[in-house]
Amino acid sequence: MDASSAFQDSLPVSSDALLAQLTEWGLNYRLHEHAPLRTVEDSKAVEDQFMVPGENALRVKNLYLRDKKKRNYLVTLEQNREIDLKGLGAALGVGNLSFGSPDRLMQNLGIRPGAVSPLAMINGVNNDVRFFMDAAAQEAEVIYMHPLVNDRTVAMTQADVMAFCERIGCEVTWLP
Template sequence: MDASSAFQDTLPISSDALLQRLDDWELSYRLHTHIPLRTVEDAKGVEEQFLVPGENSLRLKNLYLRDKKKRNYLVTLEQSREIDLKALGTELGIGNLSFGSAERLFQSLGIRPGAVSPLAMINGVQNDVRFFMDATAQTTDIIYMHPLVNDRTVAMTRDDLMAFFDRIGCAVTWLP
């Protein structure tokens, strides 16, 4: 199975169900559909279709990581930011980090590789996943991310994304 909406009914929470919750909670978003995106490079190839010129926006890359004690982390960064996992682990005081497997990603965040997103914390909070987000998100207006599948992108205001985190009980640790 891939990470597209064709297989969303195999997820603990489908993309459609997530979008319905956003609607129920009166959190606004713009929904864009596109080819499945698996990498930042893939995303850069289609983002011109939906970016609004002059908009103060943030496009993301997301890393599902684990430490030696088998604790799980979702790290969300500006898509072009370089990251050194060893330095990040030291900075966060959690030791060495490595990428989690596809199986653990599904168990912890309820998504498949290619669809990693801050919105997956709707599952992650129940599975003790710690969430770290690039501090640039604090000063941006619109944040683009996948709604649990990789052939859709939502654009949400920073305030609505923070309200989403509040609704699901997700603590955000900001990365400088």
């Protein structure tokens, strides 16, 4: 199974259910459907199709990480930000980090590789996943991310993303 909406019914929370929940909570989003995007490069190839010119938007990349004590982290960064896992571990104060396995990703965030997103914290909060977000998100008007599948992208205002986090009880730790 891949991370597209064709298999969303096998997820703990489907993309459709997530979008319905966002609507029920009064959180606004613009939904864009597209071919499955697996990498930042894939995303860059199609983002012009749905980006609004002049919009102060943050396009993100997301990392599901674990430390040696088997603690889980979701780290959301501006898509062009360079990553040094050793430096990131030091910045988070957690030591060495490594990427979590696809099985652990499903177990802890309820998604498959290629669909990692802040919205996966709807599952992560119940599994003690800590959420870190690039401080650049504080300056963005809109944040683009996957709604648990990689053939859809939602654009949400930064305020609505923060309201989502508050609604699900997710603490956001800002990364400078």
